[in-house]
Amino acid sequence: MSTRRANGKFRSQEWFDNPNNPGMTALYIERYLNQEYTREELQGDRPIIGIAQTGSDLTPCNKIHVFLMDRIKAGIRDAGGIPMEFPVHPIQETGKRPTAALDRNLAYLGLVEVLHGYPIDGVVLTTGCDKTTPAMLMGAVTVDLPAITLNGGPMLDGWWNGSLAGSGSVVWESRRLLAKGDIDYDEFMARVCASAPSLGHCNTMGTASTMNAMAEALGMCLPGNSAIPAPFRERMAMAYQTGKRCVEMVFEDLKPSDILSRKSFENAIVVNSAIGGSTNAPPHLQAIARHAGIKLDVSDWQEIGYDVPLLVNMQPAGEFLGEAFFRAGGVPAVMGELNAAGRIHTDAMTASGKHVGDTLKGWRSRDERVIKTYLNPMREKAGFMVLSGNLFDSALMKTSVISAEFRARFLSAPGSENIFRAKAIVFDGPDDYHQRINDPELQIDEKSILFIRGVGCVGYPGSAEVVNMLPPDALVQSGIDHLPTVGDGRQSGTSESPSILNASPESVVGGGLAFLKTGDPIELDLNRCTLNACVSKEDWEKRKADWQPPELRHQTPWQELYRKHVGQLANGGCLEFATAYHRVARDLPVD
Ligand code: FES
Ligand code: MG
Secondary structure, three states: OOOEOOOOOEOOHHHHOOOOOHHHHHHHHHHHHOOOOOHHHHHOOOOEEEEEEOOEOOEHHHOHHHHHHHHHHHHHHHOOOEEEEEEOOOOOOOOOOOOOHHHHHHHHHHHHHHHHHOOOOEEEEEEOOOOHHHHHHHHHHHHOOOEEEEEOOEOOOOEEOOEEOOOOHHHHHHHHHHHHOOOOHHHHHHHHHOOOOOOOEOOOOOHHHHHHHHHHHHOOOOOOOOOOOOOOHHHHHHHHHHHHHHHHHHHHOOOHHHHOOHHHHHHHHHHHHHHOOOOOHHHHHHHHHHHHOOOOOHHHHHHHHOOOOEOEOEOOOOOEOHHHHHHOOHHHHHHHHHHHOOOOOOOOEOOOOOEHHHHOOOOOOOOOOOEOEOOEOOEOOOOEEEEEEOOEEEEEEEHHHOOHHHHHHHHOOOOOOOEEEEEEEEEEHHHHHHHHOOOHHHOOOOOEEEEEEOOOOOOOOOOOEOOOOOOOHHHHHOOOOOOOEEEOOEOOOOOOOOOEEEEEOOHHHOOHHHHOOOOOEEEEEOOOOEEEEOOOHHHHHHHHHHOOOOOOOOOOHHHHHHHHHEOOHHHOOOEHHHHHOOOHHHOOOOO
């Protein structure tokens, strides 16, 4: 079915140019003439291009889009379209309580409603901060109007005392220095603020840069879009080109359902490993795939992505930040290197109208210190391991951030390579962790494994980024920077902790973590991809039978609605009922 209706008119003309219903047409059009548009524009053969604005004072990570808007609109007009900007519910990763993850699905719902209910023929989706990208893509695939993403780009590189200070990463490092007494509160603040020197989103390969790289790997933006730093002139040019391209996509009737396929998602998984991408990518990609009606499973991350090497030398897995990544070629260079090794499906479609193989022609790394080649990578096997056992059906482990020191300390004892035995220390949520982590009675030592539960989608609600727990101060002071951590929440994409996270099902819905007790012996076996509490079957069954689900306290109506309908992280943390809606702009029946 074409973006044009059977009568040859654009969808928006059902509102603005319907001579069979002059009353409604007049009502629709008079209020839009009241601003910058004329009848000639609204009733001509010109598509209306929505611009989903995710930037605002409340979402500083995306605020660059407020300043890019002129360039996007210029591109749309020069290509013959009519731009109409509209606001998106703000999702700012660090500012939103209890967590921005709660609002991804709310922004998604809002976008679907706008795109379905207003006279829009195509849409430019502005992206940046972590959840803004998946929320926009989830909405676009549900509605299935021609859609293209425009990233705002990362901030310039941060510097502190002559060293790079990367978003988030500097926080984890400074937390350790503060715990050791090496820096004071004021220096802590100064170090962290130095990591944010300009407009833009996080400049590390955290969730923001990861999700924008995912949008590019999926083919949902113009090639090269994701890595351009926010203040660079190339960013303004990309805004213009993206606006222009969106109009062309409407004329070509190129929709998300024409671009996205199983192959696009496989490309994205491979790229995620190569960039050392965030552990938040699996739930977000899962959500986009489910709303698009494409089959993807958490196990695909290990099957497709685990053996892919780490090519990008960028914090938190490496040393550089966004500017160097851009100059080295960004995502097209990474995909060019992967393609040279035969790891990319070249026949996947992209928003440019070309197949991936054609967009990558001539692209290789421009700086091998920053983007390595496939044969000379930063690290082998950089993908996620998918673990299972009696504590959960699935949880992810990002092995690319396991340091040599950590591996030597925990995983390389003679005769027990890749097997780690420890005792469990269990915390019920972040408040419990902060209150008790330094309690000597817990007897946390270097052979302990820290668990946090009650922080999944239903429990928190929204799922909290808290699994990368710092060891007690005394251990940090003795040089133990990391203990293995496990939880049913998430962790920041900027964290370098080798955590086991996104455990599904979560504890508050009766997942195995609910039955764990402090002191239980734990076995982590990376050869078999298992994590188990070594507790007798009888004891475990008794704990299960005695378990009472905790009472959940909602703070807002949305929290209550969300908890009623949300699924687990392994399934994308979607509003389950919403995944049945596809192509709603075409008014096709719900399947
Ligand atoms: Fe918004 Fe990192 S906090 S991009
Ligand atoms: Mg985050």
